[in-house]
Amino acid sequence: MTTLVTGASGHFGRLTIEALLARGVAPGELRAGTRRPHELASLSARGVAVVPLDYDDDASVASAVEGADQVLLVSGNELGKRVAQHAVVITAAAKAGVGHLVYTSAPRADDTSLVIVPEHAATERLLADSGLTATILRNNWYLENYAATVAQVRETGVLLTSAGDGRVASALRSELAEAAAVVLTTEEHRGRTIELGGDEAWTFAEFGAALGTVLGREVTVEQLSAEEHLARLTAAGLDEGTAGFVVAVDGNIREGALEGGTHDLSVLLGRPTATLPDALATLV
Known part of the structure; x- marks a missing residue:
């Protein structure tokens, strides 16, 4: 099974790849998508496929997604652009027949005044309309x-x-990344929306x-x-x-x-x- 992690040179993406490797996922089953492939030379040396993936470049997204069985869509960090960027990944994943997409969202994205939520809520709606099997990880504030x-x-x-x-209810980024790795390596969480916090x-x-x-x-x-x-x-x-x-x-x-x-994060972490x-x- 091939798993694509987007934003792989960012903190969350890189930590998730490390957590996947720690859980026994073979390097050859991982694909690290990034705007800056040169920054992931150490992962490439360990056997992880490092591929160009720029949320603003539809062709790079389509190429990175092609052949992936599941995708971790790490939300972008450019406020005001994220819905359009996420839509490119979701559209490509649906077209490529990806079996499972995991998205890093925000707490109570369907019912909150949290300033960062509107783009996450819009992305969740895109996923609901996409036909993809999706797991929504509503991550609380990184400490x-x-x-x-x-x-x-x-x-x-x-x-x-x-x-x-x-x-x-903050949590360490590494804890939330490990939870993402658990979801990506187990079947029972597919299709869930999970509120994650300390x-x-x-x-x-x-x-x-x-x-x-x-x-x-x-x-x-x-x-x-x-x-x-x-x-x-x-x-x-x-x-x-x-x-x-x-x-x-x-x-x-x-x-x-x-x-x-909720204590869903500690349940996932064990x-x-x-x-x-x-x-x-x-x-x-």
């Missing part, structure tokens, strides 16, 4: 999304947030306390209004677009968009997800 926050807190001792008491959702007060322990320093958590948060971030040098995105996500967290509520201190230690 790695807070790497810059951890660096800032290490320097200043201050954690800024406008999320209030909202909770985040076992214990945390508040920013708890995040700050855990980070203080990991960093070995006192951390002050400052709860701000959205307006104050935006002003503080831009004053610190963050561009307005990025600062606005951070504040919008904190607003979504305040509303409960990332609070999780073990509990990493505790918040252990997960944060990987970023320090």
